[in-house]
Amino acid sequence: MKISVLALLVAACAPVAASAHQAGDFFMRAGSATVRPTGGSDNVLGLGEFDINNNTQLGLTFTYMLTDHVGVELLGATPFRHKVGLASTGTLATVHQLPPTLMAQWYFMDNNSKLQPYAGIGVNYTMFYDTDFNQTGRDAGLSNLSVKNSWGVAGQVGLDYQLTPQWMLNASLWYMDINTKVRFDAAGAGRQSIDTHINPFVFFFGAGYRF
Structure with missing residues (x-):
């Protein structure tokens, strides 16, 4: 009897173990999201391919666990800002984009593991806006820049580490199929339409936090 009472007291005073993801959980992740384009483009006015720089913003993901192993996640972020140019000219324009992405995920471990590796596949919709040539572009006779919005497939691998029942650390890698058309007017050459493959990796x- 004394042993049983002692065991109950020890159990009551012990720290609560960090529990992993379970069916019905809703959690949000926040952190740095870096978009690193890997693609190229068709030849631009005989001067080569577009060069698009990396950009880092605040990334947000919202996940709902349908089962202990299956989750649905929405990726959002503050607007990404990319400089676009050519190797021979430097930066010619600035483009802003938002890439909301919906993923179906599979979590590999059982729900008593603090480490939760996962993989996902889904669809990405990239919205381009606030596109404008800088002074270098305008001096080169370029104007009326537009970038077509894009639908594409997205893939993901990631890892959560559960710190407490509510808090976790996360690292994930995304790949997005982003193909678009960049259109602009070039003095003496008319309206141009350049097939552009951004196809970035996104590092998060x-x-x-689990709600």
């Missing part, structure tokens, strides 16, 4: 590092 952050923390998550």
Whole structure:
């Protein structure tokens, strides 16, 4: 009897173990999201392919666990800002984009593991806006820049580490199929339409909270 009472007291005073994802959980992750384009474009006015720089913003993901192993996640972020140019001219324009992405995920471990590796596949919709040539572009006779919005497939691998029942650390890698058309007017050459393949990797590092 004394042993049983002692065991109950020890159990009551012990720290609560960090529990992993379970059916019905809803959690949000926030952290740095870096978009690193990997693609290229058709030849631009005989001067080569577009060069698009990396950009880092605040990334947000919202996940709902349908089962202990299957989740649905929505990726959002503050607007990404990319400089676009050519090797021979430098930066010619600035383009803003938002890439909301919906993923179906599979979590590999059982729900008593603090480490939760996962993989996902889904669809990405990239919205381009606030596109404008800088002074270098305008001096080169370029105007009326537009970038077509894009639908594409997205893939993901990631890892959560559960710190407490509510808090977790996260690292994930995304790949997005982003193909678009960049259109602009070039003095003496008329309206141009350049097939452009951005196809970025997105690196995410952050923390998550279960509600």
